[in-house]
Amino acid sequence: MSDVLSDDGGSEVNQDDSREDVMTPAELIAKLEEAWLNEKFSPDLLENKSEVVECVMEQLTHMEDNLQRVKKGDAKAGIHRMEIDRIRFVLSSYLRSRLQKIEKFFPHVLEREKSRGEGDPSLLSPEEFAFAREYYAMTETYLKAVALKRMPPNLQTVDMLKAVPEPCLDSFVFLRVKERQENILVEPETDDQREYVVDLEEGSQHLMRYRTIAPLVSSGAVQLI
Amino acid sequence: MDPSEVEFLAEKEVVKIIPNFSLDKVYLIGGDLGPFNPGLPVGCPRVAGSEPKTETEVSGLFLLHGWMLVSTVHADKLEEMRDLERKEDAFTPVPSPYYMELTKLLLNYASDNIPKADEIRTLVKDIWDTRVAKLRLSADSFISQMEAHAKLDNLTLMEINTIRSFLLDSLNCMYKLRSNLQPGSSKGQFTGLLIHKNLGRLGFGLPHGPFVTQKTFLGD
Numbered sequence: 001m002s003d004v005l006s007d008d009g010g011s012e013v014n015q016d017d018s019r020e021d022v023m024t025p026a027e028l029i030a031k032l033e034e035a036w037l038n039e040k041f042s043p044d045l046l047e048n049k050s051e052v053v054e055c056v057m058e059q060l061t062h063m064e065d066n067l068q069r070v071k072k073g074d075a076k077a078g079i080h081r082m083e084i085d086r087i088r089f090v091l092s093s094y095l096r097s098r099l100q101k102i103e104k105f106f107p108h109v110l111e112r113e114k115s116r117g118e119g120d121p122s123l124l125s126p127e128e129f130a131f132a133r134e135y136y137a138m139t140e141t142y143l144k145a146v147a148l149k150r151m152p153p154n155l156q157t158v159d160m161l162k163a164v165p166e167p168c169l170d171s172f173v174f175l176r177v178k179e180r181q182e183n184i185l186v187e188p189e190t191d192d193q194r195e196y197v198v199d200l201e202e203g204s205q206h207l208m209r210y211r212t213i214a215p216l217v218s219s220g221a222v223q224l225i
Numbered sequence: 226m227d228p229s230e231v232e233f234l235a236e237k238e239v240v241k242i243i244p245n246f247s248l249d250k251v252y253l254i255g256g257d258l259g260p261f262n263p264g265l266p267v268g269c270p271r272v273a274g275s276e277p278k279t280e281t282e283v284s285g286l287f288l289l290h291g292w293m294l295v296s297t298v299h300a301d302k303l304e305e306m307r308d309l310e311r312k313e314d315a316f317t318p319v320p321s322p323y324y325m326e327l328t329k330l331l332l333n334y335a336s337d338n339i340p341k342a343d344e345i346r347t348l349v350k351d352i353w354d355t356r357v358a359k360l361r362l363s364a365d366s367f368i369s370q371m372e373a374h375a376k377l378d379n380l381t382l383m384e385i386n387t388i389r390s391f392l393l394d395s396l397n398c399m400y401k402l403r404s405n406l407q408p409g410s411s412k413g414q415f416t417g418l419l420i421h422k423n424l425g426r427l428g429f430g431l432p433h434g435p436f437v438t439q440k441t442f443l444g445d
Contacts (some may be wrong), residue, residue: 003328015241025254025255025256026255026256027256028254029255033234040226041226060254060256063254076248076251077376078252078253079253079258080251083253083254083255084254086233086236086255087255093230103440130341168397170397170400171393172393172396172397173393174377174385174389182441186373186374187373188373189371189372189373189403193371193373198374204376204378205373205376205377205378205380206374206375206376206377206381207367207374207376207377208373208374208411209373210377225382225385
């Protein structure tokens, strides 16, 4: 049994060496947790991290295959199973919070996806895109069947973009700074206050509007908490 | 965020243990664990011993009872911290970003193995109370001065979590109320019900809690 799991540790390292983007499994898990927290706390849908998700899935299936071969009641297997459960929880919580946001903002998400340029990274994974489109179509059909077709003809169309509220980018978020940033402009709350700039020191924590730091979240310079 | 999710994150924190069993190195996806030798201290994530389930699922149970935990924080050090926390206006650094959760997890599962467990529990609770009182007061002044930015160094995730939804929702609603006042603004689209609910919440129990002992401000 110990051979099975030790082998596994070795093969993971080899696998990583052959990849272009070298990342240890531990770093991969850290990346996933980062993405999870960011997605949880940001008011808007963030860029999809399908690469990370795929790699983590791969690791999990790999480890589960190994565990299949282990006899029951082994102490080590229990630890491994616990780790798998924890990672699976983070992964599904991450995907779930993305789906919730898609359901909440679907017309805007699709609109952003449509207006995105050729080379820009996609906001949604292919599966999420299909989900959003289907959700859109179903909501529309439902609205039509339940209410719209009984309306006078001139009121039978509905603009989804206007009907569904936009994500509120002005909400406040808590964040921790990972790379030092200078001259972040803080907009005033009221008209009689003046705008001012702050420097974000590495490791410090702040409370401010999401709009101001949204680019820093996607670049990974700050972490939402 | 649910408090149990904060605890979930805290379970990753490495604590030092002295095992009374031996086990080879375990190669986990998130890094290696062990090897464990009886009597030799070793660092290990808190999680590995936190969930004893059934007799057959040995590992959790086995590890939990097999471990003799070494508390890294000592009672006198904590006392110093508590006094400093009471003296300072700003938040002082804490022993661990998950100090409250770790204390709870460790003391609940292994209080027999930690010397002065009760004393530690009281001290940590004191520190927590002082800090949360400061936090409430800061949140109050943050709102009343209509600030747009605050620095919150040394604040832990659990502490932020205690006020997160309340503070953020209030701030958002106040923002919408204010932008509604400005002519030509299209941002304020929400119902009277929401306004009503929020005003009710704003006046509720923020500044004058029983813990408030001193005037403080967020960060510096």
